[in-house]
Amino acid sequence: MYGSIAYLGYGLAAIGPGIGVGLIFAAYINGVARQPEARGMLQTIAFTGMAITEALAILGLVFAFVFQGTNPN
Amino acid sequence: MSPNMVSADMVTNLVAAGGEDGFKTPGVADFWWPLIGGNSPWTLTRPALVLLISVGILGWFFVSVSRKLTVVPGKTQFMAEGAYNFVRNTIGRDIIGTKDFMQFVPLLFTLFTMILVNNLFGIIPFVQFPTMSRVGIPIVLTLIVYIVYHTVAIRRKHGVLPYFKSLIPPGLPGWLKPILFVLEFLTYFVIRPLTLALRLFGNMLAGHLMLLVFIIGGEYLLLHGSNLFLNFSGVLAFGFSIGMTFFELLIEFLQAFIFTLLAALYISDAVSEHH
Numbered sequence: 096m097y098g099s100i101a102y103l104g105y106g107l108a109a110i111g112p113g114i115g116v117g118l119i120f121a122a123y124i125n126g127v128a129r130q131p132e133a134r135g136m137l138q139t140i141a142f143t144g145m146a147i148t149e150a151l152a153i154l155g156l157v158f159a160f161v162f163q164g165t166n167p168n
Numbered sequence: 169m170s171p172n173m174v175s176a177d178m179v180t181n182l183v184a185a186g187g188e189d190g191f192k193t194p195g196v197a198d199f200w201w202p203l204i205g206g207n208s209p210w211t212l213t214r215p216a217l218v219l220l221i222s223v224g225i226l227g228w229f230f231v232s233v234s235r236k237l238t239v240v241p242g243k244t245q246f247m248a249e250g251a252y253n254f255v256r257n258t259i260g261r262d263i264i265g266t267k268d269f270m271q272f273v274p275l276l277f278t279l280f281t282m283i284l285v286n287n288l289f290g291i292i293p294f295v296q297f298p299t300m301s302r303v304g305i306p307i308v309l310t311l312i313v314y315i316v317y318h319t320v321a322i323r324r325k326h327g328v329l330p331y332f333k334s335l336i337p338p339g340l341p342g343w344l345k346p347i348l349f350v351l352e353f354l355t356y357f358v359i360r361p362l363t364l365a366l367r368l369f370g371n372m373l374a375g376h377l378m379l380l381v382f383i384i385g386g387e388y389l390l391l392h393g394s395n396l397f398l399n400f401s402g403v404l405a406f407g408f409s410i411g412m413t414f415f416e417l418l419i420e421f422l423q424a425f426i427f428t429l430l431a432a433l434y435i436s437d438a439v440s441e442h443h
Binding site for chain 2: 135136139142143145146149150153154156157160
């Protein structure tokens with residue numbers, strides 16, 4: 096059995112952005128619950144923050160494909 | 169051959185080999201669909217055809233709608249106006265600012281509708297190919313945005329050198345300036361375009377790959393599974409793939425929105441006077 100450890104690395108790399116996106120939307124929900132009229136403004140900020148946080152996970156995904164290594168057999 | 173062999177081996181051991189050559193895990197290779205021209209760089213591929221179809225549909229739809237505008241909008245006009253208002257107000261006006269958002273609305277609207285239709289093609293039956301899962305197409309879209317926001321910034325700041333100077337936030341101690349300049353330069357010129365293209369590509373590729381795994385795997389378990397339990401889990405995988413399709417629908421809308429939102433955000437950075 097052989098494989099690429101890069102996929103495992105991607106799994107690890109996805110933890111951080113996962114937590115980050117969760118925190119962003121928790122804050123967004125909190126903000127909207129406290130002040131529903133601020134929804135429009137918060138939405139843009141939340142999605143921008145999500146996009147920036149998510150970038151790390153996407154870089155991980157791409158690197159998982161790039162650094163696959165070669166098959167020893 | 170490929171690292172996918174691990175899971176393939178595991179599945180073939182789990183399911184007593186019923187098919188001729190066992191289970192083939194779907195991979196990136198499944199996204200290469202040459203139609204005309206064999207394997208050359210000038211091949212007409214399936215995503216290229218889908219892209220052309222989407223451009224045709226969008227052009228026909230918006231031209232035919234805007235030809236017969238009425239004061240009381242019909243159903244199609246309401247839809248077109250809704251999409252336009254969304255891009256114009258939520259993305260354009262709120263982010264770029266009321267002063268000069270109007271000149272960028274055509275670009276943003278084209279980006280949004282094109283990415284949306286192409287993403288939706290990923291789950292529309294008989295087309296079922298997300299065009300953006302071939303990295304070349306998001307790269308071209310990003311290149312357009314990249315050239316636009318740098319050109320606008322250089323024009324607004326009257327030259328390349330003032331633009332570079334404006335990258336450094338004001339009021340910093342002297343020794344911090346070179347470090348921050350390198351960071352900001354990397355952000356503006358490398359990281360922003362890179363993530364803009366790869367976000368769209370990665371989301372579409374991963375989502376479609378997941379659907380492939382559930383549908384192909386479900387088919388294999390259902391037809392080639394050695395016992396009743398495996399057949400039943402094949403049915404379960406099919407059911408799950410239907411749920412994932414609806415999740416994909418959400419992601420497809422979200423990605424079209426985020427791409428346009430970030431494009432608008434980069435343009436608003438370029439337009440603003442300070443920084």
